[in-house]
Amino acid sequence: MDDQHDVIIIGAGATGLAAARHLCDAGADTVVLESSDRVGGRIATELIDGYRIDRGFQVVNTAYPALRRLVDLAELDLRLFDHAVVLADGTHRYQIADPRRHPSRLTDSLCTPVAVSELLRLARFSVRVGYGSARALLAEPETDAGSYLAAVLDEQTIRRLVVPFLTGVFGAEPLRTSSRVLTMIWRSFVRGRIGVPAAGMARLAELLAAPLPSGCVRLNTRVTGISGHRVRTEVGGFRAAAIVVATDPSNAAALLSRLTAPPQRALTTVYHSTDTAPSARPVLLLDASGRTGIANSVVLTNAAPQYAPVGRHLVATTLAHGQPVDERALRRALGHLYGVDTSSWQQVTTVHPTPGLSAALPPRRHLRDPVMVGDDAFLAGDYRDSPSIQGALASGHRAARAVCADLDLSPGFTHS
Ligand SMILES: Cc1cc2nc3c(=O)[nH]c(=O)nc-3n(C[C@H](O)[C@H](O)[C@H](O)COP(=O)(O)OP(=O)(O)OC[C@H]3O[C@@H](n4cnc5c(N)ncnc54)[C@H](O)[C@@H]3O)c2cc1C
Structure with a gap:
């Protein structure tokens, strides 16, 4: 029966x-x-040796409207990341912060290799996409993210700042993503905060x-x-x-x-534990050089100390491929990017989430x-x-x- x-x-x-x-x-x-x-x-989250290991670094965005309809955000007990990124190129680290949320860090943002005029264009773009009408954005001619952004920002800003950031969001070749998907996701980053639940x-x-x-x-x-x-x-x-x-x-x-x-975009996250956090803030570190294959790295415990046993720190580093990782080479690259000695870091685990992310190539029309x-x-x-x-x-x-x-x-x- x-x-x-x-x-x-x-x-x-x-x-x-x-x-x-x-x-x-x-x-x-x-x-x-x-x-x-x-x-x-x-x-998904797994507990390994007292560390909370999400199956691939991922975050909740407080601006997702569908989330608020189903979940009480207070019950998620979100631990938020800074509304900022650190651009690292192996020699320098520059912080670009959203001045609405971190006004005291405005001068840091002005002292980066990204020209002030570009930062202003980025801000105007973010305001239009973040607070303009969603209907109007979805009525714009659809193209790929690369062509869409080229009308807003110069090539160097896209390559050194936007591509590293979007690689962590869309996986490899982020500029091939539909402009409609780009604007909707960018909108949620402008409007909301990102974080992880304290429990994973x-x-x-x-x-x-x-x-x-x-x-x-x-x-x-x-x-x-x-x-x-x-x-x-x-x-x-x-x-x-x-x-x-x-x-x-x-x-x-x-x-x-x-x-x-649709085609899949593989992402791999390597989790390291260390007794000293390589940075003080819960902020995404991006590789502006584009040479290491690192999409982003973050000290999860700076936002959520519950992700590690007391006195330890957990660093999640995401790469935009599903290939085996040379962990020693990665640790060296992280040492250069963070500007710290990473030789004592221990690998907790490496996860290759399957399935990965679906590529959202044009045409995505109205995303429905x-x-x-x-x-x-x-x-x-x-x-x-x-x-x-x-x-x-x-x-x-x-x-x-x-x-x-x-x-x-x-x-x-x-x-x-
Ligand atoms: C590494 C990574 C990082 C990400 N980061 C973010 C992020 O930061 N922010 C964000 O918003 N999104 C992120 N995402 C995307 C987000 O996780 C997904 O969009 C979302 O979880 C997809 O949910 P789903 O239910 O559509 O698919 P799935 O989560 O894949 O669920 C499908 C379910 O179907 C089950 N199933 C499959 N076949 C069968 C069958 N034959 N019979 C019964 N059951 C079956 C599977 O076991 C699974 O439980 C990330 C994704 C990955 C992989």
Whole structure:
């Protein structure tokens, strides 16, 4: 006998959990089938020797509108990073800080190799993208991020400042990203603060899942096929009026033959422990030389001391590739960038998150790919919107609304 429900959601990542929250609020009998033994998908934290290791360095942005609809930010207990970056080239380190949030560091920003005129252009651009109308931004002609930014900033500023920053956000070749995705993500950086939950990124997944009714999420339940209103799993069959495929793109493509998965951008994060923090502030360090392959490095414990045992520090360094890392060479490069002796640093672990990030190449149109695929399934995932937690949550919400319309339910809204 098949297990019968109103809605089956496949995948308990941010997308599937968001869809489940909205559908349960609307009164739909919903089951989430998840192949792994935990919720959260790409949002995960592991405890290794007392260090909180997120599965790839990632952050929550307080300006994500879809996040505020589902999670009480106070419960996340976010530990914020400075609204600034440090540009390092092996010889010097320059800090560029947002003067609204760190007015006392304005002079630091003026003493960088980035010309004052460029900083002003960057500020004007950020104000327009951050506080102008989102609708107007999405109505601009779509191009790639490189062409879009070339109309705003000079080549050197893009190469030395913007590319290193965006590599940590979009992975390799960030300038190929859709200008629409660039402006929406940049908007959230201008409007919000970034940080990590004191308990690690997995806390976000826990909070997304917590209000779901007991038994709603079935772990260790891999879906192996969909036909009509039925799904097959390794532990039996399920049947529902609506099926939402909320997996990562390659697993979605394996379940739905019509779908082509977008290219992936691999990211690798190396975690080091040390007894002395190489910098005093919770701020992203960027490699302005572009020679080391480092996208960014951050002393996580400067923001969240809970990420390491008392008296220790945890440094997360992200590289925009999925290749094995020469750890000694990386440590030397970090020594040059931070300007400290890193010979006593110990590698806690290196993570190669799979899947990585979906490349958001143009055309991404209005970042709202169709939710219905054929008659039998609804499709959701960050790659249907923007490759971010916001994109995943918003896509899950859109799929839930479409299911509600299909099943004649009133969409539920969570205001917790
Ligand atoms: C290294 C890295 C850093 C990132 N940094 C940031 C950041 O700083 N800020 C930000 O906003 N975003 C960041 N992101 C992006 C963000 O993590 C993702 O956009 C988001 O988590 C995607 O959620 P999802 O639910 O769409 O997909 P996933 O998290 O991939 O969830 C899909 C789920 O489906 C399950 N599944 C797959 N196949 C099956 C099957 N056949 N049957 C049942 N279940 C199945 C999987 O186990 C998984 O749990 C980062 C991503 C990575 C990888």
